[in-house]
Amino acid sequence: MAKPERGGWIAPTAYLMGAGWYFATCIVVGILLGLWLDSLTGLEPLFILLGIVLGLTLAIGGGIRMLLPFMKRFGGGANGASGGGE
Amino acid sequence: MSRFRIIIIAVAALAWIVVGLLVARGPQPEIIVPAEVITKVGFLNISNTMISAWAAMIILAVGAFLATRTMKLIPSGAQNFVESVIEFLMSQLEDIAGSKNARRFFPVIATFFIFILLANWMGLLPFFNAIGKTEDIGYHLFHEIEEHHAEHKPFDEEIAHASGWLVDDTGIGLVRPNAGDAHFSLGASPETPVSPEQALDKYVVFLAQTFVDFDPEDHGAVDDGHGGFEVTAEMLTAAIAALNADPDAPKLLDGDHDHGVASAALGDELIVGGIDFPGQKLALIIPLFRSVYSDVNNTLALALISFVMVEFWGFRTLGFSYLGKFFNFSGLIPFFVGILELLSEFIRIISFAFRLFGNIFAGEVLILMLTFLLPFLIVDIIYGLELFVGFIQAAVFALLTLVFAVMAVEHHDEEHEGHEGEAGHDNMESQGTPGQ
Numbered sequence: 001m002a003k004p005e006r007g008g009w010i011a012p013t014a015y016l017m018g019a020g021w022y023f024a025t026c027i028v029v030g031i032l033l034g035l036w037l038d039s040l041t042g043l044e045p046l047f048i049l050l051g052i053v054l055g056l057t058l059a060i061g062g063g064i065r066m067l068l069p070f071m072k073r074f075g076g077g078a079n080g081a082s083g084g085g086e
Numbered sequence: 087m088s089r090f091r092i093i094i095i096a097v098a099a100l101a102w103i104v105v106g107l108l109v110a111r112g113p114q115p116e117i118i119v120p121a122e123v124i125t126k127v128g129f130l131n132i133s134n135t136m137i138s139a140w141a142a143m144i145i146l147a148v149g150a151f152l153a154t155r156t157m158k159l160i161p162s163g164a165q166n167f168v169e170s171v172i173e174f175l176m177s178q179l180e181d182i183a184g185s186k187n188a189r190r191f192f193p194v195i196a197t198f199f200i201f202i203l204l205a206n207w208m209g210l211l212p213f214f215n216a217i218g219k220t221e222d223i224g225y226h227l228f229h230e231i232e233e234h235h236a237e238h239k240p241f242d243e244e245i246a247h248a249s250g251w252l253v254d255d256t257g258i259g260l261v262r263p264n265a266g267d268a269h270f271s272l273g274a275s276p277e278t279p280v281s282p283e284q285a286l287d288k289y290v291v292f293l294a295q296t297f298v299d300f301d302p303e304d305h306g307a308v309d310d311g312h313g314g315f316e317v318t319a320e321m322l323t324a325a326i327a328a329l330n331a332d333p334d335a336p337k338l339l340d341g342d343h344d345h346g347v348a349s350a351a352l353g354d355e356l357i358v359g360g361i362d363f364p365g366q367k368l369a370l371i372i373p374l375f376r377s378v379y380s381d382v383n384n385t386l387a388l389a390l391i392s393f394v395m396v397e398f399w400g401f402r403t404l405g406f407s408y409l410g411k412f413f414n415f416s417g418l419i420p421f422f423v424g425i426l427e428l429l430s431e432f433i434r435i436i437s438f439a440f441r442l443f444g445n446i447f448a449g450e451v452l453i454l455m456l457t458f459l460l461p462f463l464i465v466d467i468i469y470g471l472e473l474f475v476g477f478i479q480a481a482v483f484a485l486l487t488l489v490f491a492v493m494a495v496e497h498h499d500e501e502h503e504g505h506e507g508e509a510g511h512d513n514m515e516s517q518g519t520p521g522q
Contacts, residue, residue: 011182014481015489018441025437054429061423062430069489073182 012074019066023059030055099463106462113251113265115454119447121381122372124219134373135381138214142205142378175199182485183492191491194395198388199484202379206446206476209377210469215454217374220259223250224336224368227270227289228361235282235347241274250368252296261371263461268296268368273314283350286358287317290338290349293361294325296368297335319351326356334365379446379479382439389438392487393431400494408494434490438483445479 034051038044121133153164161169175196179188208214230245252266253259270292274280280288294300305321329335341347341359349356379385400408412428414420449472456465 010478010481011178011485014478014485017478018437018482018486021441021444022434022437025440026433029433029436058426058429058433061426062433065427065430065493066489069493 012070015066015070015074019063019070022066023063026059026062027052027055030058102463103460106460106465110263110457110461112261112263112454112457112461114249114267114458115451116247116249116370117451117454118247121376121383122218124372124374133381133383134218134376135378135384138208138375139205139378139384141375142201142208145208146201146204171200172196179488183488187492187495191399191488195484195488195491198392198487199480202388202442202480202483203477205378206480207473208375209380209446209450210453210472210476211375214375214377215373215450216261216371218259218261218371219374220253220257220367220369221372222363222367222369223247224293224361224363227368228358231282231285231289231347234285238282240279240281241272241285242276242279243274244272245270247370250370252366253369253371254366258374259369259371261373266296268292271314273310281350283348284317286347287322287349287351288314290322290329290358291317291325293336293368294328297366298328298332300325300328317351322349322351322356337362337364377446377450379442380450382443385441385443385446386435386439388442388483389435392438392483392490393435396487396490396494397431399491403495404497434486438486442479442483445475449475 030051030053031048032051033054034048037047037051041047121135123131123133124137125132149164150168153168157165176188176192179192179195182188183191227245227248234241248271249267249269251261252268253262270289272280272285272288274285291300291302295302302315302317302321302325305324306318307315307321310316326338329337338356338358339360339362341357343357346357346359348354349358379388400411412424412431414424449468453465453468453472456468
């Protein structure tokens with residue numbers, strides 16, 4: 001692995017930390033939204049299940065969109081993310 | 087490393103901790119999530135995090151002015167430092183966004199980074215969370231009891247903000263090491279409400295316990311089954327006598343039926359109109375300065391600015407075709423993907439706001455708790471960690487705004503190609519310098 005350039009670790013570290021929080025937020029927001037709608041409509045557990053599905057879809061869909069450019073930029077090409085610690 | 091050296095280091099570390107516990111231990115922290123309001127200007131609450139934010143702004147503005155006042159072709163001193171920071175940030179931006187976009191996004195992204203970094207690091211200064219105005223919890227508790235009495239409303243839950251430290255200060259105070267602390271508990275719940283008169287009795291006994299080492303068990307305290315005890319007339323009389331015996335202890339001021347709370351145990355024999363604290367007070371120090379981003383309002387404001395800027399750049403570059411990313415009617419799957427994309431835009435605001443808030447607030451709580459539990463050695467290590475977290479969080483915020491901005495200004499067609507595996511998609515790569 002090539003020697004990291006000056007400050008070369010900052011961008012990948014920051015990016016991955018940001019992506020992690022994005023996953024968590026999607027799932028938590030989906031669940032909270034579901035709980036709120038359930039308490040509003042009394043249709044428990046319909047909306048919490050829908051919320052979980054929506055949260056996971058957003059997390060995975062958005063996550064892939066965030067990580068694809070990352071893997072191309074920092075992942076060392078064909079080796080995917082194996083070189084992510086550049 | 088020789089065994090002797092290890093022993094020396096271990097003893098020194100232990101001594102450091104013991105010295106810390108003896109001379110620098112903070113009082114038990116009162117963790118308050120919302121930023122504390124220091125003063126009010128009209129309808130506007132001025133909170134301690136706002137004051138810190140203004141301080142950071144002033145430092146940046148004055149610093150930038152002084153560093154660039156007499157600019158030279160060959161920089162030195164402050165100008166040199168500022169230029170190297172700007173160059174470093176510019177090179178990072180160019181690496182990711184390409185030179186054209188980097189110059190365009192630089193003012194906003196660099197402001198985010200520098201301001202968040204300064205705000206986070208300022209939060210680690212020793213006078214943050216240490217100097218503040220004294221809020222009299224002692225008076226506050228009596229006032230609560232008085233209000234409930236006036237409204238004939240029993241307590242069906244514990245009084246909020248019922249903990250404080252024993253401090254001498256009034257007005258502006260300093261959180262003193264080794265200050266005693268006390269927490270007043272009514273033992274009230276919806277099932278076991280406590281009348282204002284009973285609350286008064288409990289409060290008087292609590293004051294005697296806190297200020298003159300009065301022990302209710304010496305006066306027949308019997309557990310009432312909710313973790314508290316029933317205050318008897320004898321116990322209350324003894325508690326008042328103990329308070330009166332010490333000139334520095336709190337004193338009960340006489341009241342009457344119109345202005346005062348009568349005791350439950352002593353009836354009309356004891357009507358309290360107020361409490362006077364001639365010596366130490368039961369109070370909290372509300373800090374004048376608190377880390378800017380330990381307040382979710384500030385992180386949310388920043389997240390909204392980031393969101394608005396990204397959308398602005400998107401519209402400015404692509405015009406109304408930017409909306410095509412979110413509303414794509416060319417098929418069911420593109421439509422669904424567009425809606426997900428739209429939702430993601432809004433989720434980002436929450437994600438941005440809570441990421442920064444969570445990290446900084448958690449760090450602040452950690453430092454306060456460790457200053458109380460194990461001052462000096464462990465706190466020093468955590469300070470180092472927080473310096474790193476402050477830097478990384480500033481970088482995360484700036485970098486993610488940059489990446490979302492790059493994604494927003496890329497043409498939808500390019501993006502589509504990218505999804506099919508073409509290298510041209512990735513603006514982070516295609517427009518950037520080959521920095522790998």
